[in-house]
Amino acid sequence: MRQTFEEMLSDIIRPEVENLGYQFWGLTSPASGKKRVVRIYIDSPDGVHIDQCARVSRQVGLMLEVEDVIPGAFTLEVSSPGLERPFFSxxxxxxxxxxxxxxxxxxxxxxxxxxxxxxxxxxxxxxxxxxxxxxxxxxxxxxxxxxxxxxx
Structure with a gap:
């Protein structure tokens, strides 16, 4: 079975998020318009704060730039899954x-x-x-x- 773009991205991003000490909850990456949005959800036993999201965003953003796996321009968003969390599995x-x-x-x-x-x-x-x-x-x-x- 062929891997989707989101599954491929998840495989690349998951280890990076886990190395920073957070749980990789999942990601969405709908292609819309000229710029793709990559939305990563992270979690931890104590919840996630804005500083932690910013840290993950910087690290993953750098890694994605180096790996060059996303064609064209993209926006990276990192957040907690929140109270009405989406499920990815x-x-x-x-x-x-x-x-x-x-x-x-x-x-x-x-x-x-x-x-x-x-x-x-x-x-x-x-x-x-x-x-x-x-x-x-x-x-x-x-x-x-x-x-x-x-x-x-």
Whole structure:
């Protein structure tokens, strides 16, 4: 299976972030307009502060310039995943079982692409949601976006 641009970038950036002492949570890099935006999410047990994001941004920015893996101009953004964190793999969701999540599928399931429910399980590449008292299983590969819903 061919690696996506984001997976290739993640493989390059992950060790750099981890060497600085942070957890690499994930990245997005939608191509839009003339300038690509590379958005990196980092975390740590104590959370992440602006100074830490700036440090990672400087280090990763230098490395990306040297490696020259991104064609053309790009903007690099580094932040914490936040309270309504996006998920980049099913194993990231394990610690959030019992919490509300929202997923968007690539293709419709029962005439819907968006589901909001309680995460009740994660097994391998399958996540289980309780949506309006109905238990639904979704393969990770069918999920376009998944994020935590923070209850205020």
């Amino acid at each position: 099913p194993d990231q969701m394990v610690n959030y079982i019992g919490r509300e999540v929202k997923i968007t599928l690539f293709e419709t399931h029962d005439d819907r692409r968006k589901f909001k429910g309680t995460l009740t399980g994660v097994k391998g590449d399958t996540i289980t949601l309780n949506v309006d008292e109905e238990i639904l299983n979704f393969k990770w590969i069918s999920i376009k976006k998944a994020k935590l819903i923070h209850e205020f």
